[in-house]
Amino acid sequence: MSAFLRPADADEPPLTLLPDQAVYRPVSSHLAIAPPVSVVIPAMNEAANLPHVFKTLPDWIHEVVLVDGNSTDDTVRVARELWPGVTVVPQRGKGKGDALISGFAACTGEIIVMVDADGSADGGEIVSYVSALVSGADFAKGSRFANGGGTDDMTWIRRLGNRMLTALVNAKFGARYTDLCYGYNAFWRRCLDPLALDCAGFEVETLMNIRVAQAGLRVQEIPSHEYPRIHGDSNLRAVRDGLRVLKVIARERGAGRKRVPRPALLTGEAR
Known part of the structure; x- marks a missing residue:
């Protein structure tokens, strides 16, 4: 059993001090973790969706970091309530x-989870991401197309584009992803240095996946179900966003960053 895991007693209080003084947070009746988990939610005018997002977040997470993109509605007030x-x-x-x-810069937890603010992600899945990390993965990558995943929010053109871009990244960077453009991911905070993120737009998710592969980090894909946005309109545009993703792929391919050989496959990793 990993040093980060131990059986949890359902009758224990929410926080338990073990002899080594590590603070363990019961996740389920069979699992407890020591690493604190931070959830990052970027949001702009998502006040109507936040009740649905926060309702699914597990109560054992360490902190929620809401990044407010200059909202003109009650996003911040609703989040604090x-x-x-x-x-x-x-x-x-x-x-x-x-x-x-x-x-990410504001997080104090050892594990960071990315969650969208539109209600499309189920916070109940976070336990699967965290379990993969404490079991040996560096990066737990959500996938709508891994066995057990799914999506209710992709048009055929976006689905086709995502499949083609995923195949391109796999071929050019030695990855074995089943889903490229998905924002539900988790990783150890120590991975921020090799990722060295320097991308402002939507294509940041592709950049992360490319640099994860280049750094030779251990990846485990997590089957995830994407639900439709609950309120408001999506800012996604298939052609425009696809071209931006292509530019990132070309830039990273031309940058000549050295790719570290991949470690052994983890159980459950996409093949």
């Missing part, structure tokens, strides 16, 4: 990548 200890980070720049980078 729903999660009184929430850390609110005002976004200085623009774009999802910029928001995530700001949120």
Whole structure:
């Protein structure tokens, strides 16, 4: 059993001090973890969706970091009402990548989980991501197309584009992903240095996946189900966003970053 895991007694209080003084948080009746988990939620005018997002978050997480993209609605107020200890980070720049980078910098947990604010992600899946990390993975990558995953929110053109871009990244960077453009992921905070994120837009998710492969980090794909946005309109545009992803792939391929040989496959990793 990993040093980060031990059986949890369902009758124990929420926090338990073991002889080594590590603080363990019961995750289920069979699992407890020591590493604190931070959840980063980039949001702009998502007040109507946040109740659905926060309702699914497990109560054992260490902190929620909400990055507010200059919202003009009650996003910040609603977040504070729903999660009184929430850390609110005002976004200085623009774009999802910029928001995530700001949120990652504010995290104090050892494990960081990325969750969208539109209600499309089920926070109940976080336990699967964390379990993969404490079992040996460096990066737990959500996949809508791994066995057990699914999506209710992709048009055929986006599905086709994602499949083609995924195949391209796999061929060019030696990865074996089943899903490229998906924002539900988790990783150890120590991975931020090799990722060296420097992308402000939506394509940050592709950049992360490419640099994970280049750094030779241990990846485990997590089957995930994507639900439709609950309120509001999506900012995704298939052609525009596909071209931006292609530019990132070309830039990273031309940058000549040395790719570290991949470690042995982890159980459950996409093949």
